[in-house]
Amino acid sequence: MTATTQPTERELGRARRRKEDARLITGRTRWTDNISLPGMLYMAVVRSPLAHAKITGINTDAAKALPGVLGVFTAADLGAEGISLPCAWQITPDMKSPKAPPLAVDTVHFAGEGVAVVVTRDAASAEDAVEAVQVEYDPLEPVLDMEAALADGATLVHPDLGTNRNALWVFDSAEAGSGGDVEQAIRDAEIVVKRRFRQQRLIPAFMEPRSVVVDPTGEQLTMWSATQVPHILKTMASLTLGMPEHKVRVIAPDVGGGFGGKLQVTPEEALALLVARRMGKPVKWTETRSESLLAAHHGRDQIQDITIAARRDGTVTGLKVELIADMGAYLRLVTPGIPILGAFMFNSIYKFPAYRFASTNVFTTKTPTDAYRGAGRPEATFAIERIMDELAAELGRDPMELREQNWIKHEEFPFTTVAGLTYDSGNYEAATAKARELFDYDGLRAEQRRRREADDPVQLGIGISTYTEMCGLAPSRVLGALSYGAGGWEHASIRMLASGKVEVVTGVSPHGQGHETAWSQIIADRLGVPFEDVEVLHGDTQISSKGLDTYGSRSLAVGGVAAVKAADKVIEKARKVAAHMLECSEADLDFIQGKFTIKGTNRGVTIQEVTLAAFTSHNFPEGMEPSLDSDYTFDPENFSFPHGTHLCAAEVDTETGWVTIQQYVCVDDVGTVVNPLIVEGQVQGGLAQGIAQALFEEAIYDEGGNLVTGTLADYLVPSAADLPHFTTDRTETPATTNPLGVKGVGEAGTIASTPAVVNAVLDAVRHLGVTNIDMPCAPQRVWRAVQAARGAAKSTSEHTTETAAGGGLGSIDAQGGTQ
């Protein structure tokens, strides 16, 4: 039936090019917006131009009169007033949750919130109709500043909640029994350093805008969506929209990036479903880029007050973290939990004896926040790596030496931290030694001294980030302990086809990561079949019936392991059949490179032959199942903990404030590497995104609560031209908590690079008296910090000025068009 040459070369560790790339890069594939169904209608959303206002009237007559318009609906028209979009994470029993209808009812709570939808025969008419809907508003005071929002008498975003405070979530090592009392540590400390850092608001800015198509005409309603989470979407759609779960099929076709931004159950998905059901016809909604920047969820946005206590000799004795985190106007899928995902990571790789974390979550009249690459952990890593540099500066110590003094030594693993996590493995010394070698740490320090002495206008700084992160979300029991609304397992099925080919069905949902290639490599190795003979299926709940999708660097460490375990079940089933075919006992069989062989002989059968035998099953004995297909649902026993050392050399032009990254070296330890090319891609992309936070990106609102960085001309996503060459390398300390030894690499670069860059910028100008620069370290900010430190600040207007967009497209915007 088929050739049965067994592969000899090991797939694990092989730098294969990704098999999905040709179709993704050429666009010859099925993105949601490419889908066109017979009789399909188009939906577009009328959005609020105001941050906070009462809706006093919606006049749809003019819109309804336009050609091609089939309907204009408000929340009331759709019966959606009582619907609330899901939040799966009740972080505290008394957490305040506002109602979150898919369209505003009476009041809008952020600029960009949907007020009505139009339904038309074609996409162009939809945009005309949106313009023709007239909404009257009675403006209310916007709520923009988190601290002001918490003050007595503040305007309330949701008056029925009685407060703008969503929740206070606390972890205290003394209470948890995992460490001492931090207040005591601070009282007893020989040195205490306290700093305030800001995590600016960021926009995930995935490449493919969000899009959804709903076909209500079959027995099962089918929803295609550009989502990271088809399985969660299916379950949530049934829980919140009253669809029986077995009547819904969700498909995430090829999805063009997400970065957490598509880890969501969106108002528009709910609306498309409601409208399709009402019209009885397929409906498509695809957002514009501007809508995406405005209304898709944002990320980060925290004020971080960090206090570190230490002895004079540099030994750290306590860490206190007080966060204020912006939820935006509503709680989306995991909004309130994002800061909590960082709670266990502020102590990072260091041996703090006492630790306290408190996050005060606040509502404002801004776009809701939620997961964004790293989700909680970049915030934690930034704060700890920044404060370690501040402590080093206070003590007059080399910042690397200070880290070494306090980190967990490689022989101390497994190590249970003050936050209660057990790090299974790691080797910070090895990664750091390798990074230092590649970076010429000592040579650069000498160059830095030379420039300082010469008072060179272009100063040099060195930034360090020795990070770890918790990946592989997550052990279900841990999620349960954190009151998360679901488990953290992952599912896989392996289907052995008659011709010997293999289908791997995975419950994770790739959106650019290369799972099809990596899973094929893993399973080809495990089953001893050629790479080309493995197909990976995902993203359609009719095919992949069970899964918890892709986020939190979980796909390989949880979903990949599920596939391996399913393959092991296939082998065990096949062993029985092979023993029957070879007329021997199972114990006499070796399984090597896809072939069962009787020990000490060369008599054997290949897995393909066994598969065919199972397919025909002509002479199977009674009780032997005529199938090798197997499923496995894997629940990890622990997180995985990638780590690494990132070193950045940055030049600061003190005359202009311009920052140039001169050198960037990172050595990451992501455990066993399945495909080095994919790992490299994830690291490089991650670095770009982390550097973007350090230097370029910021979602800015004006005092009226309008997003002014509403186009990619103003929201500055860097391109390759803005980034340096990256020197990347790895150490490999396998995770001990899963059979592959993998840890996850999706977020590492993003988590590690932001503080490395900011630390470098500060190190370049610290001798001038600069101790902090808010992100992004844009030229004006850096220049003003230097000016202020030199006592020559000429302007005091920094806070009043971050409101208008820049030139170019932005200035077209501001002027309302060309001449």
Place this chain on the structure above:
Amino acid sequence: MIPSAFDYVAPTTVDEAIQALSQAGDDAKILAGGQSLVPVLRLRLAAPTMLVDLNKISELRGVRDDGNVIVVGAMTTHHDVINDPLIREHAALLALATQTIGDPQIRHRGTLGGALVHADPAGDLLAPAVALDAEMVIVGPGGRRTVPASEFFVDLFTTAVQPDEVLIEIRIPKKTGWGAHYEKFQRVAQAWSIVAVAAAVRTEGGSIAEARVALTNMAATPVHATGVEQALVGQPATAETIRAAAEHAAEGTSPMSDGNADPDYREHLARVLTQRAVASAAGLAA
């Protein structure tokens, strides 16, 4: 991101274009490379009812030598400007500034005429036009007229070109043998200028014989830095004299405030960048 409906014509001569504009009245817009107009239409910041596409008028493309001046057709693309030997030899400043625009796709479509008539204060070709003493040739129902760059830019996004007129060519007096530099300060590679400085310098025996300096985005229209020029002319081309002259760079400017820069920072940048631009143009390392 779909514009409002509009009619579309693609005339093959300038006369036809003017006729089409006159007939359509105030609601017509010329389409050149579309790199500024199309975003405006897609964002629905403007909704013209008629687009008059100049891309089929071949006489508006290309560069020719006309004695003491070179003549650049308004529809010459940024890419062609950058690579044109006449421009590189006689108006190098224009090629250098054009090189900093956007990315290759944008430069293959966008045109010199479009960039000048669009008159974005952050646009990179306005200051070079002023520094090079360019003259704009405009044709309308009333005939043909020539407007010097110094009078062409009227305000933000506003030039001397009337709605029924077409900018057909840009005449640039030759500055053969001059040193030139365009110093652009921006946040990312594909962004508009926060501030930029266009400088062209002719040196003679180690001294600055002539100097032309103009600034991008330091006012609603490009600023001709005459104070800097006066301070340079006749001086030795040294770092010290250039630094001193650059101190005049912010004179007569009225920079705006935006997310990237406040006025005082822009003024400071104007001085620093002027010093760097002139030093480079004069052949000194900045």
